[in-house]
Amino acid sequence: MSSVEVKDLSVRAGSKVLVSKVTLSIDPGTWCTIIGPNGAGKTTLVETIAGLRRASHGTISILGQEIAAMNERQRALRVALVPQHPVVPSGMSVYDYVALGRVAHHGLFHSASARDRTVVESVLERLSLIEFRERDVATLSGGERQRMVLARALTQSTMVVVLDEPTTGLDLRHQMDLLELLKSEVHECGLTIIATLHDLTLAGQFADRLVLLDKGEVVLDGPAAQVIRSDELARRYGMTLRVVDVDGSDVVVPVRR
């Protein structure tokens, strides 16, 4: 059974079509990155998969169950979201913020159980956040903050994690650190990752599968190495791209006109 099954999905905002007839089937333990130029519909697609937008047409199933039939809590137990611009509420401790990921497990009217606390502690430990647990979230650096948001998503203990531009605002080292961390979670926990990324090199290096979206439609869908070397990719971005092999890794280089 696929982890995520998107069938003939269309999303509209008024008369404007944001996503058109997208069909995807993503296997468990796969890292699938959605790429495409600005306005391609990447964020709309992942937000719809996370249940934050309604589909105008088509269906999305997570682990065999349609998300349209789920309430918020059921959805939160199946898919976690790392938003592009997370709201970081000043005054909240890192521990409390990460523990928000367990709310769907213990409910709004019950306190966290021993198991909930163990999960939070374990994720804080794995993501090297344990030393910050009592810190005000507003005092963290950009890299620490992004790790904390990822920690909250992992604390939800879902098999599917959706990330919308998770490396926004991070320097190169922190981008690599975050994606390596995520990759290790995919390997260790068998997570299915659906991410959007602007950086084609990082997208190619970390994803198992790339989906190129343009004007809301899937243009290319295949193994990362194949999509990254396609001529269609450059055409859709409207520029010249070269793919250079550096120590066995593909690096996408834009060429100046």
Added chain:
Amino acid sequence: MTNPPTRSRVAVVAAGTVVALVVAIVCGLVIGPTSIGTWRIVGDMLAHVGIGHNTLTPLQSTIVWQYRAPRMVIGLLAGSMLAVAGGTYQGVFRNPLADPYLLGVASGAGLGATFAIIDISHGTGTPAWTPLLAFVGALGAVTVTWLIGGRSLRSNTATLILAGVAVASLLTSAQTFLQQQSSAGSIARVYIWLLGSLASAGWGTVWLVFPYVIVCIIICVGAGRALDVMSVGEDESRSLGVPVRRVRFIVIAASSLGTAAIVSAVGLVGFVGIIVPHIVRLLVGTSYRRILPISVIFGAAFLVFADTIARTVIAPSELPLGVVTALIGAPVFVIILSLRRPVAI
């Protein structure tokens, strides 16, 4: 920047608030123009539950149990409700200026009361219909606000707030027009009502508002965890499993209903709903699981203290309660604000 308050600090604040509440209750029963000793009141209280014998004369007993006690209890209920409603509104709207009157409760109640005082009594008094019309006016105003702006809650809360501003302006204009058509005497009575007072509260009033207030307080305090999650915004809250729109509707309805019940009983007591949650937030941090229950206790203590001052400093006359809450609350808030870093909503 400092770290969020520790559990021990929160426990100290909570204990301090409970002590303040006990002191406020004692002051509410003991202090008044007729001097009656604390221990005699305590002895009489125990006699009511079968321990010892009556220690008060019949007149003193009437003063304490038929005048001061219901006034003190309605003060507790009003302070709790207004404080928790203010805290809840601030959480739902993520707006530090939100108070229980944000969606038009005050102007609706004001118009209802003005109509009762000026039109029904023809300016000859404050009729028994006043609380009922104030209650109807308050709920009517919130309902209209919701019908205009409630749909926008799908995307944001700004339209609901603006709808509240528009409804409040309209109703206040209608109230002003009514006042303009009436005599100076009835305008004075309207103003007295608008400034709030616990003077006319008896046990009947207490039992009338008690069920509304208790249920509404329980709902608001119970929403603390949901409001904590909602501090990360609507989309993220939904992705974390919170049915944001349903929570908003329930807590806004509970806050508005409880506030309407209180306002209809004691008039427009200002300042408590905005200042108490802020003071508590400065002391215990931003978690609504802490802010709301502590605001319930602190608001109760605060209003009973304020009422004790209102009815004693210029006895036998009384100061308007709303004036006293502002006169005490503002300096206390400024002092705490200057001592501690402001925290986010």
